[in-house]
Amino acid sequence: MFTPNTKVVCIDDAFHPAVVHYYPSLPVKGEMYVIRDVVPGVAPSGNREMQEVCVYLVEIIGSKNKHGVERGFNAERFAPLQTNDETKEEEFQVPDFAPPVKEPELAPA
Numbered sequence: 001m002f003t004p005n006t007k008v009v010c011i012d013d014a015f016h017p018a019v020v021h022y023y024p025s026l027p028v029k030g031e032m033y034v035i036r037d038v039v040p041g042v043a044p045s046g047n048r049e050m051q052e053v054c055v056y057l058v059e060i061i062g063s064k065n066k067h068g069v070e071r072g073f074n075a076e077r078f079a080p081l082q083t084n085d086e087t088k089e090e091e092f093q094v095p096d097f098a099p100p101v102k103e104p105e106l107a108p109a
Contacts, residue, residue: 001075002055006035008078022071023062032081034058041072052076 002008010027020026027033034057041054054072056062062070 001053002035002038002078002080004035004037007081008033008035008055009081010077011079012077023060025060027057027060027073027077033060033078035078037072038075039072041074 010029010031010033013027013029015026036056036058039054039056041052053075055075055078056070056072060073062072064070
């Protein structure tokens, strides 16, 4: 489904109020994020029979549970970021160098 460094957009930000306790911030519908990692997850109820795929996001670091494991977000809350095929890659490249900065001439006081 997703791999690390995949750009995604949040399509579902309707979180249960109790979830707010576990996260310093939550994904917002329509916002872009980058996948940090993809891991197997367990439903919020703790039911191990209801497994899900969870993602960690570069932009949001969640708190860890008592076992030292960060809680992820259900991958179904995200969709791959759609890009315009006509957009040329070079439009987004940053030059390897910066143009020299001209020092201002100082006049004697």
